[in-house]
Amino acid sequence: MFEHLKEQPADKILALMEAFKADPRDNKIDLGVGVYKDADGNTPIMAAIKQAEKQLWEAETTKSYTGLAGDPGFADAMVSLILGEAVPRDTVAAAATPGGTGAVRQAFDLVRMANPKARIFVSDPTWPNHLSILKHMGIETVAYRYFDNETRAVDFDGMMADLAQVTGDDVVLLHGCCHNPTGANLNLSQWREVVALLNDKGALPMIDIAYQGFGDGLEEDAAGVRLVASETPECLIAASCSKNFGIYRERTGLLMAVARDADGRKLNQGTLNYLNRQNYSFPPDHGARLVTMVLSDAELRASWQAELEEMRTGMLALREQLATELQRLSGSDRFGFLAQHRGMFSRLGATPEQVARMREDHGVYMVGDSRLNIAGLNRNSVPILAEAIVKTGI
Ligand code: PLP
Ligand code: TYF
Numbered sequence: 375m376f377e378h379l380k381e382q383p384a385d386k387i388l389a390l391m392e393a394f395k396a397d398p399r400d401n402k403i404d405l406g407v408g409v410y411k412d413a414d415g416n417t418p419i420m421a422a423i424k425q426a427e428k429q430l431w432e433a434e435t436t437k438s439y440t441g442l443a444g445d446p447g448f449a450d451a452m453v454s455l456i457l458g459e460a461v462p463r464d465t466v467a468a469a470a471t472p473g474g475t476g477a478v479r480q481a482f483d484l485v486r487m488a489n490p491k492a493r494i495f496v497s498d499p500t501w502p503n504h505l506s507i508l509k510h511m512g513i514e515t516v517a518y519r520y521f522d523n524e525t526r527a528v529d530f531d532g533m534m535a536d537l538a539q540v541t542g543d544d545v546v547l548l549h550g551c552c553h554n555p556t557g558a559n560l561n562l563s564q565w566r567e568v569v570a571l572l573n574d575k576g577a578l579p580m581i582d583i584a585y586q587g588f589g590d591g592l593e594e595d596a597a598g599v600r601l602v603a604s605e606t607p608e609c610l611i612a613a614s615c616s617k618n619f620g621i622y623r624e625r626t627g628l629l630m631a632v633a634r635d636a637d638g639r640k641l642n643q644g645t646l647n648y649l650n651r652q653n654y655s656f657p658p659d660h661g662a663r664l665v666t667m668v669l670s671d672a673e674l675r676a677s678w679q680a681e682l683e684e685m686r687t688g689m690l691a692l693r694e695q696l697a698t699e700l701q702r703l704s705g706s707d708r709f710g711f712l713a714q715h716r717g718m719f720s721r722l723g724a725t726p727e728q729v730a731r732m733r734e735d736h737g738v739y740m741v742g743d744s745r746l747n748i749a750g751l752n753r754n755s756v757p758i759l760a761e762a763i764v765k766t767g768i
Contacts (some may be wrong), residue, residue, distance in 0.1 A: 386502065387741055394739045402737035403755050405746040408554065408718055410588075410617060410685055413752040420620045422678035426667040434663075439656050442647040444470025444628075448662040451669040452628045455592070456583065456613055460600035467631045467642035469650050470657040474584045474614025477629040479507055480649050481580055481610045484631065485545050486513060487645065494580075495537065495546045497521075499721075499743060501554045501582070504547065516544075521556045526711035526723055528558045534571065542576030548602070550583030550611075551595035552717020555745035559589065559716055565598040569605045579606055584614035587682045588689065589716035607634050615665050617718075618682055624661025685749075689718065692751050699760035709763075718749050724768045736762035744768075 390406040409417050443449065449468035457466065471477040485492050494513055496504055497520035508515045516539070519532030540546060548568070553559050560568065572579050581599045589595045602609050608631075615626040631642040650657060668674045693713050700709035712720050724732070724744035732738040738759060740746040751759060 385506070390739055390741060397737065397739075399737045401758075403739065403750060403759060405738060405740045405748075405750040405759075408617070408747055409622065410620065410718065410749045411747075412685075413688075415750075415752075417622070418620065420678060420681050422668045422674040422681065423619060423621060423664050425677070426664045426671075426674055429667065430663060440659050442650045442656060443468065443643070444657045444662055445659065445666060447670070448666045449628060449630075451666045452613060452615075453630060455669060456586065456596055456599060456611065456630070457603055457632075458593070458596065458600055460604040461632055464636045465633050465639050467633065467639045467646050469629050469643075469646035470659075470662050471612075471627040471629050471650070472625040472654065472658055473616055474582065474612055474627040475503060475507075476625065476657070477612035477614070477627040478504065478582055480629045480646070480653070481612050482507060482511055482513060483649050483653075484610070484629075484642075484645060485578070485580070486511065487649075489543055491543050492578075493544045495540060495544055495577075497533075497547070497549065497553070499555055500547070500549075504582070518546075520553075521558055521721065523723055526556075526558065526721065527714070528560060528564070530560070530564055530567075534567065537568065537571055537577075538575075540572070540575045540577040544575075544577045545580050545610075546572060546577050547580045547582060548598070550581045550586065550599045551589045552585035552719070554584070554717070555719050555721055555741065555743060557715030557717055557720035558711075560598060562597055562601070565601050566605075569602055573606055578608060578610065580610040580612070582612045585617050585717045586613075587618040587679075588686055588718060591686070592679065592682070603632050608632060608638070615661060619661070619665055619668070619678070621661045621664065624664070625658045626661030626665060628662075689748050692748050692753075692756060693720075695753065695756045696748075696751070696760060699757055700763060703760050703764045718747050719745050720748065721745050722763070722768060724763075724766070728766050728768050731766050732762055735766070738762050 387407050394404045411417055453466050471480055493516050495516045495518050498517035518536035519529050522529035579602045586595045611630040613628045616622045633639045633642050668678045697709050697713040722744040726742055729744050
């Protein structure tokens, strides 16, 4: 039977991670996979998580199953972190999932159950896994313009013109903050315009939020998603804890479905439980429990927020340094966008050939579309990168 299988394309980002590991050069710089790294190139376990793990080891008395939607305390803590007071809690159904990817996958499954005709509108570009999962599921996708390659900012006019084509059968996938791969984000007045358009057309917004706290701050990064949740009748939110809690391998995420009322929530909750059961029964618990402990304990939460803030401001400082260095070396302001972008990523706007030359000549690894991970830099490697960029003629 297996002879009928076809070779599947590799994930380019994960393949790049392997290529970097295999490169023997000492001075290589990894700006590929979206994992936070400190100045020494390590991805640390956050102090609050380490502390929570210790407490959990002492206090946990059973590893028996939780519920199909995971621990309700996790959902409560995350709904409050992401949505704040934006919507009444009794309208929000939520289920823990294996990572943000699991939440995205379950969201698409839910959409397909609710409306097999639904098309999903995705930003051009978007996280490649969105497209890969949608293709695998046989769901029709429509790309909407998002990024202006000239200005390296959001092509908002293009985006609105393309979204004007949505119908009441469609879903529009938006990145909550820190857009992957571009780093270019909507401002609040643009979010308002998008919400008005979707309400006008009756399309369902779906938000993928994987980097809350990496952009402008925990509250600021949630402003778009809160606006959508409070101003539209229904929406889906897929959240990841991988980055902002640094628990990538624990596979911790949450899918939320906001309904019009408590009856709608009941139906959504039943469906989310059903979908978890079909795909893996119970979601992973360890990471979710750590997140719940950190968010519910004042001391752990303060420690987590302080460390997250340090990561965020560190990335901002690297952005400023890189933009300044490039301005100095190139004598032009064309790299100013690096300081405007938010989150771990920026799209540099280089050609695939230039990206290849950066790798071959300078040992700089970025994704083929010229996405670079700012967290892969430190104060010493910024000038080296800036020089390589200018020498490559980008
Ligand atoms: N969505 C986006 C936009 C991402 O960049 C990521 C990255 O990892 C995810 C979702 C899912 O992350 P994970 O499944 O590791 O929680
Ligand atoms: O975009 C990134 O680099 C992260 C990590 O299949 C990632 O989101 C990349 C590819 C993938 C899963 C996670």
